[in-house]
Amino acid sequence: HGTSRINEKGHLEIGGCDTTELAEKYGTPLYVYDEQLIRETCRAYKDAFEKSSLRYQISYASKAFCTMAMCKLVAEEGLSLDVVSAGELHTALKSGFPAERIHFHGNNKTPDEIEYALQAGIGEFVVDNFYELELLGAMAVEAGKTAVILLRVAPGVEVHTHEYISTGQQDSKFGFDIANGQAKQAIQTAVNTKGVRLVGLHSHIGSQIFETEGFATAIARLADLYEWAQQEAGARFTKLNVGGGFGIRYKEGDEPLAPFEYVQAITEAIKAEFALRGLDFPEVMIEPGRSIVGPSGTTLYTIGSSKTIPGIRKYVAVNGGMTDNPRPALYQSEYEAILANRANEKPTEKVSIAGKCCESGDMLIWDIELPEAKPNDVLAVFCTGAYNYSMASNYNRLTRPAVVFVKDGRADLVVQRETLDDLLRNDLLPERMHAVK
Ligand code: LLP
Numbered sequence: 261h262g263t264s265r266i267n268e269k270g271h272l273e274i275g276g277c278d279t280t281e282l283a284e285k286y287g288t289p290l291y292v293y294d295e296q297l298i299r300e301t302c303r304a305y306k307d308a309f310e311k312s313s314l315r316y317q318i319s320y321a322s323k324a325f326c327t328m329a330m331c332k333l334v335a336e337e338g339l340s341l342d343v344v345s346a347g348e349l350h351t352a353l354k355s356g357f358p359a360e361r362i363h364f365h366g367n368n369k370t371p372d373e374i375e376y377a378l379q380a381g382i383g384e385f386v387v388d389n390f391y392e393l394e395l396l397g398a399m400a401v402e403a404g405k406t407a408v409i410l411l412r413v414a415p416g417v418e419v420h421t422h423e424y425i426s427t428g429q430q431d432s433k434f435g436f437d438i439a440n441g442q443a444k445q446a447i448q449t450a451v452n453t454k455g456v457r458l459v460g461l462h463s464h465i466g467s468q469i470f471e472t473e474g475f476a477t478a479i480a481r482l483a484d485l486y487e488w489a490q491q492e493a494g495a496r497f498t499k500l501n502v503g504g505g506f507g508i509r510y511k512e513g514d515e516p517l518a519p520f521e522y523v524q525a526i527t528e529a530i531k532a533e534f535a536l537r538g539l540d541f542p543e544v545m546i547e548p549g550r551s552i553v554g555p556s557g558t559t560l561y562t563i564g565s566s567k568t569i570p571g572i573r574k575y576v577a578v579n580g581g582m583t584d585n586p587r588p589a590l591y592q593s594e595y596e597a598i599l600a601n602r603a604n605e606k607p608t609e610k611v612s613i614a615g616k617c618c619e620s621g622d623m624l625i626w627d628i629e630l631p632e633a634k635p636n637d638v639l640a641v642f643c644t645g646a647y648n649y650s651m652a653s654n655y656n657r658l659t660r661p662a663v664v665f666v667k668d669g670r671a672d673l674v675v676q677r678e679t680l681d682d683l684l685r686n687d688l689l690p691e692r693m694h695a696v697k
């Protein structure tokens with residue numbers, strides 16, 4: 261998919277670059293991003309909204325993959341940006357991302373983070389709870405500013421996905437409950453809170469969602485609340501943000517919808533629910549993360565040791581693992597992979613791909629058919645663009661991999677590989693201890 265293909269040498273090529281050459285030049289593990297595919301996906305979302313005739317804003321949820329180059333690309337494509345921490349906000353601002361197109365999420369924004377966002381003049385805060393509402397209002401008054409806000413509500417929608425990434429159900433740490441009246445109370449409070457200007461509602465029902473029913477149900481509940489807010493609470497709403505969560509294909513059998521299908525279902529549901537209540541159509545906001553970057557990322561590893569347990573299993577180890585991709589360990593996520601340097605060869609055996617960390621749970625792929633992998637072969641694991649680099653760790657004191665963007669035969673290093681000394685950057689030795697000479 262994207263610009264990936266197998267070249268004359270039988271090597272995997274992405275963005276016109278031979279992945280075995282990338283592995284050679286930049287080392288492994290290496291995250292390779294198909295820049296063209298990211299841009300095309302951004303445009304697919306925009307085209308879908310253009311057809312809806314609604315006002316819209318597409319925010320890329322930067323938690324999926326946040327680096328300066330990615331923020332820059334998103335800015336170039338005309339999208340907005342969601343951040344959930346001072347770190348993401350800082351990355352965006354330093355890349356030159358326009359502050360007014362940044363939205364700030366999170367269930368426990370700290371006073372320091374709020375201060376940073378207020379001073380930067382970001383577009384909107386998505387307020388999650390009463391504590392934040394009060395804190396933000398007071399801090400905005402103090403700073404002589406008005407914070408534009410949406411309220412995040414929990415619409416009580418259950419979606420079929422892993423429970424750790426499902427967020428719209430009632431028993432969730434996020435947002436104001438619709439079911440028990442908290443959402444209405446929050447609207448009334450916000451309307452009367454100095455320092456904030458409430459302009460709409462937000463909900464995010466979960467991630468890696470394959471159907472549109474959950475969005476439709478959430479939209480109906482949001483429309484009820486939107487109507488009530490305007491008619492009973494004196495609110496003046498213009499925006500409705502229905503979150504992200506659009507699924508992608510990680511493996512055979514995954515059947516997500518295309519960006520335009522999600523957008524069409526959402527815009528049609530909004531038109532229908534708002535027309536039904538005689539409400540003006542809102543500006544519609546979505547915030548996809550995974551679907552914008554997930555499919556465009558491929559991780560390259562070098563094969564090392566292997567272990568065969570006769571009659572049971574063959575383990576083949578790579579020089580990375582749960583440190584660069586914690587998703588299999590966290591969510592039992594499954595991935596597809598090939599040998600990038602022998603991409604034309606037929607699979608001859610079933611193996612399991614192990615990481616190099618010191619724990620048994622550090623497995624990247626269970627039971628995959630591959631040609632017999634030898635040391636120094638390059639393994640390419642697909643669809644690792646979202647929540648891999650952004651969730652990477654230094655466990656076992658492994659250095660985090662480099663990231664390259666490839667396009668039209670050109671590769672640009674956008675994140676350098678960490679060095680061993682980078683690992684020590686923040687370490688201090690108290691004077692009473694003796695430094696090793
Ligand atoms: N908006 C909000 C408020 C969110 O909490 C999230 C994701 C998104 C948008 C973007 O969702 P997406 O389009 O990427 O599905 N680490 C997990 C995913 C956690 C998602 C958290 N929130 C994973 O690796 O699957």
